[in-house]
Amino acid sequence: xxxxxxxxxxxxxxxxxxxxxxxxxxxxxxxxxxxxxxxxxxxxxxxxxxxxxxxxxxxxxxxxxxxxxxxxxxxxxxxxxxxxxxxxxxxxxxxxxxxxxxxxxxxxxxxxxxxxxxxxxxxxxxxxxxxxxxxxxxxxxxxxxxxxxxxxxxxxxxxxxxxxxxxxxxxxxxxxxxxxxxxxxxxxxxxxxxxxxxxxxxxxxxxxxxxxxxxxxxxxxxxxxxxxxxxxxxxxxxxxxxxxxxxxxxxxxxxxxxxxxxxxxxxxxxxxxxxxxxxxxxxxxxxxxxxxxxxxxxx
Amino acid sequence: xxxxxxxxxxxxxxxxxxxxxxxxxxxxxxxxxxxxxxxxxxxxxxxxxxxxxxxxxxxxxxxxxxxxxxxxxxxxxxxxxxxxxxxxxxxxxxxxxxxxxxxxxxxxxxxxxxxxxxxxxxxxxxxxxxxxxxxxxxxxxxxxxxxxxxxxxxxxxxxxxxxxxxxxxxxxxxx
Numbered sequence: 001x002x003x004x005x006x007x008x009x010x011x012x013x014x015x016x017x018x019x020x021x022x023x024x025x026x027x028x029x030x031x032x033x034x035x036x037x038x039x040x041x042x043x044x045x046x047x048x049x050x051x052x053x054x055x056x057x058x059x060x061x062x063x064x065x066x067x068x069x070x071x072x073x074x075x076x077x078x079x080x081x082x083x084x085x086x087x088x089x090x091x092x093x094x095x096x097x098x099x100x101x102x103x104x105x106x107x108x109x110x111x112x113x114x115x116x117x118x119x120x121x122x123x124x125x126x127x128x129x130x131x132x133x134x135x136x137x138x139x140x141x142x143x144x145x146x147x148x149x150x151x152x153x154x155x156x157x158x159x160x161x162x163x164x165x166x167x168x169x170x171x172x173x174x175x176x177x178x179x180x181x182x183x184x185x186x187x188x189x190x191x192x193x194x195x196x197x198x199x200x201x202x203x204x205x206x207x208x209x210x211x212x213x214x215x216x217x218x219x220x221x222x223x224x225x226x227x228x229x230x231x232x233x234x235x236x237x238x239x240x241x242x243x244x245x246x247x248x249x250x251x252x253x254x255x256x257x258x259x260x261x262x263x264x265x266x267x268x269x270x271x272x273x274x275x276x277x278x279x280x281x282x283x284x285x286x287x288x289x290x291x292x293x294x295x296x297x298x299x
Numbered sequence: 300x301x302x303x304x305x306x307x308x309x310x311x312x313x314x315x316x317x318x319x320x321x322x323x324x325x326x327x328x329x330x331x332x333x334x335x336x337x338x339x340x341x342x343x344x345x346x347x348x349x350x351x352x353x354x355x356x357x358x359x360x361x362x363x364x365x366x367x368x369x370x371x372x373x374x375x376x377x378x379x380x381x382x383x384x385x386x387x388x389x390x391x392x393x394x395x396x397x398x399x400x401x402x403x404x405x406x407x408x409x410x411x412x413x414x415x416x417x418x419x420x421x422x423x424x425x426x427x428x429x430x431x432x433x434x435x436x437x438x439x440x441x442x443x444x445x446x447x448x449x450x451x452x453x454x455x456x457x458x459x460x461x462x463x464x465x466x467x468x469x470x471x472x473x474x
Contacts, residue, residue, distance in 0.1 A: 016334035016380045017313035024309050031306030038381070045376045046357045048335060057313050058334060060381060110446020112424070113358060115370045116377065148306070173306075200445030201359055 010048055013055025018063040022146055022177065028059055029173030030148040035059045037175055039082055040118040042109065043125050067177065070094065077181045081120035088119055097183050100135045100190040100209060107131065107194060110201050123159070124176040126166040129204040129229030133160070135192050136179060137226035137236050138211035144178040160233035189215040189294040193286040197273060204229045205273035208283050210290045218248040225287065230267040230279050237261045249291050258284045317380040323348065324392035338382055339363045339374035342389060350390035350419050354448070361447030364420035365389050371427045390419035393426065401473040402426055405464040413451035421447050425461045433469055435461070
């Protein structure tokens, strides 16, 4: 076997470690802040192949089997960093409480990618159009962050900093160990929509998630809206959500919410996927469509 | 010892070359390979099982699909080191006796093979699908095959092959 050919070029300069405990991961990252965490690997291996990452220590989390767990305790669903997209799609509690996570999963990569890619990795990678970002933002999710200094939690709307960068302090060896989602007490409605050039194996050109608590009771409704792939980080659109909360969705109310949702959203023109005009247009269409389907079903 | 000391000693265990043992198509394969060796490279360059193809090398095309512990995955996006101790099935297992698998036969009959480069991936994806669903819907086939690219056939003949293989299986012509 030769190790000098084209196929082996990008494989040089790496080392591999599979820690056995959270503490061990924290300790390793404290001494090797440049190490690359490996969960599903579906982004990391592409970056290695593209030589965006040239060598370094690969710290494989798969020695920590507990991190693959999805569990519901005391009204909070916790998705461990190693839970794959298909794990989340198949989970009974997700089916029952958070169908939006299945909607996002159904268009994530493709069937085979979904057996490897993790929801935690999708978030930690901090892509502006990350499939799970907007659903988790509207579900009010929290990131669980570990380091040698201990555990801290950060609301997801403060997690994303800029494209490809989260609030994880790499120099302190911080890493994402889980995502926590509060289970809503009452009835809910929720939907994820995305526009992409082709249906399979494509990233979102623009995407949106809408969450509604108490959808059938106009005066008690609480609405959250998030947008993805149209700004440097996925964003909650609080004013638009607030405008739709606690009132009936008349055409005027919906039109104003649509305006508020898109106010100040300036997708970059250099995107290869779609024009800013079309992204803004389709997101407005999605919002109206989602609200109509929720109101139609629930009222 | 401080956390940093613990980390330094733990990090010292990182290896630039790793010992990997896989069970590939029922046969044990061991090798010591560079840490970042992909499963695809291990299968092709170390185990010399060249039925698994490298298309894009970045997870987009599906040509390198193999079955890892029962699930179809992209061998270009998985490190061999991650799979240590795992069970892998490649296209070579399907016709191990020298006789084509009924799915492969169906691909030939419907014209689902032209250049053949994408075929191992498509056939293994179909194999995984039919193990789980005896009577897959169009949507099931869509889901199973949607991450696979074929530049020759236009896909319809591939869908026809999967339906043909499924029908023959339901008729009891294979198990």
